[in-house]
Amino acid sequence: MDSSKLNDWLQVVGLFGVIGSLLFVGLQMQQDREVAILAAYQARSDLTAETIVSLMDNDEYRAAEIKFRSGGGNLDSLSPEDYQLIMMRAAAQMYMTENVFFQYESGFLPEDHWQKSRRILKDSLRNEPMRRTYEERPEGWRPSFGAIVEQLIAELDMEEKKNP
Numbered sequence: 001m002d003s004s005k006l007n008d009w010l011q012v013v014g015l016f017g018v019i020g021s022l023l024f025v026g027l028q029m030q031q032d033r034e035v036a037i038l039a040a041y042q043a044r045s046d047l048t049a050e051t052i053v054s055l056m057d058n059d060e061y062r063a064a065e066i067k068f069r070s071g072g073g074n075l076d077s078l079s080p081e082d083y084q085l086i087m088m089r090a091a092a093q094m095y096m097t098e099n100v101f102f103q104y105e106s107g108f109l110p111e112d113h114w115q116k117s118r119r120i121l122k123d124s125l126r127n128e129p130m131r132r133t134y135e136e137r138p139e140g141w142r143p144s145f146g147a148i149v150e151q152l153i154a155e156l157d158m159e160e161k162k163n164p
Contacts (some may be wrong), residue, residue: 039110051092061085068129075128090129097121098145105144122152 055061064082071077078086097117105113124130134141134149141149 008059016029028163041104047096051096055089058085065089073128077134083135087133090127090133093124094133094141097107097124098141102142108153118148118152121149122156125149125152125156144146 060081064078064085065080068075068086075083077088087106097120100109100117101114103109104111104117121130125134131153134146134153138146138150
């Protein structure tokens with residue numbers, strides 16, 4: 001075999017080596033992305049569970065929640081301390097939902113998960129604390145999340161007009 005044919009064969013072998021390396025790198029990147037998605041999901045789950053447990057362990061919060069619910073969900077009837085506790089919980093829920101939306105936008109959450117979170121957000125915006133949390137500082141949220149909240153509030157207002 002002459003040297004030019006040997007050189008051609010070595011180039012072909014080298015080309016297959018490069019292609020194989022690229023395939024391996026692509027598979028590794030896909031696996032790393034899946035691990036990141038799983039870690040993000042676990043972190044969200046842990047944070048949600050932690051928040052719920054901390055609220056249930058807080059006697060002051062539970063008392064404020066009972067007053068709020070027994071008062072027909074009217075924030076203005078609460079003491080300043082109770083108001084603050086209820087609003088802090090609403091803000092925590094809003095921040096967690098904004099984080100879920102950001103992860104959805106970034107490709108770390110599937111569409112069905114975001115749609116479920118969107119329905120929960122819409123239901124939560126029916127209640128005064130969540131709506132007031134947004135409306136008191138609409139500029140405090142990421143613009144894309146703010147647009148979603150504005151859309152949901154508009155939907156709720158339309159539903160309210162149809163079914164007073």
